Amino acid sequence: MEGLAVVIVTFNRSGYLRGLLESVTALDPAPERVVVVDNASTDDTAAVLTELQPRFPIPLSIERLAENTGGSGGFAAGVARALDTGAQWLWLMDDDVEVLPGALGALAKWTATYDCIHGRRLDDAGNPFFWQHRFLPFLGIHVPVRGNIFADRPVFATNVGCFEGMLVSAAVVRDIGLPDSRFFINGDDEIYGWLASLHHRVVYVNEFVLRKVRPQKQIDLGIRHLNDSSDLSRFCAMRNRGHTAGYLRAHGRFHPVGFAAGTALTAAKELLRLIAVEHNLRGAGSLWRGWRESRRILHDRGWKPMPALGTGGATETTAPAPSNQDTM
DSSP states (O other): OTTEEEEEEESSOHHHHHHHHHHHHTOSSOOSEEEEEEOSOSSSHHHHHHHHGGGOSSOEEEEEOSSOOHHHHHHHHHHHHHHHTTOSEEEEEESSEEEOTTHHHHHHTTTTTOSEEEEEEEOTTSSBOOOOEEEETTTTEEEEOOSOTTSSOSEEEESOOOTTTEEEEHHHHHHHOSOOGGGOSSSHHHHHHHHHHTTSOEEEEEEEEEEEOSOOOEEEOSSOEEEOOOHHHHHHHHHTHHHHHHHHHHTTOOOHHHHHHHHHHHHHHHHHIIIIIIOOOTTHHHHHHHHHHHHHHHTOTTOOOOOOHHHHOOOOOOOOOSOSSOOO
16 A cells, blocks of 8 residues: 555563564555554564564664663654654554454555544454554543444444554654653653544444454443553553543643542543453552552643644654563
């Protein structure tokens, strides 16, 4: 597909990465370029990429980072690299998925109408993966939308993003800037989709384009699925409330009472995840630590959103990595 770059962020999942890259070679039409960001992996990821690069049938750019910057930092680096190569469309994805052969043809039907597009995903068992949400600025959280959203139309308009399959135009990136690396993981794509929706149409289309290959424990709550998680993800879920508040304030959409309720709901969801999916409460301390850090961010008078590339340049905001144990 002319002008399109696939942007993949990976960390210590060389087996999944190899499978994903093999699936990319089967795409018809094919992307113009693939950009892989190696987030300072300590396994054999570097060797796998070195082996594949010379014989890969699609131009393959590799960005090796000196430290693990999390999914958000990895996507910031990957998006910047793809823009430098002249990409007009960027298809963002984690390393634990595989693409379906006709995915780009399916998505291309919508690129003349929309600037930020999400296709549907299958889970590791081949069943539709639940992802149908809207972001509520009053609460500062995304909530699931009930029912069959494609019952009478092939497009679901939303205002939230997901880096596991977001197809975004370079014009959107220039307008809203790079993904914010301060999030590390959790919530970075949510807020990126919301920022895109302020001036562009963000949609979820009835086209299956990806399959998740990493199995996860999960429960079906009827209106949504709840997956297992990690202490790092729980910490970031709470800590990143501070960054979400910053973006809401920057756009005049911050409501202290509503946001506090949203924070309580976020904590409750994570506690439910611990009890119902992981069957323990050992990770509860991560929520407390994350909440305390969010308060520090909330009161940081020097906090600023990422600059738009068209007016503020491509300066990347960085922060020390919370951990090198997990990026996804």
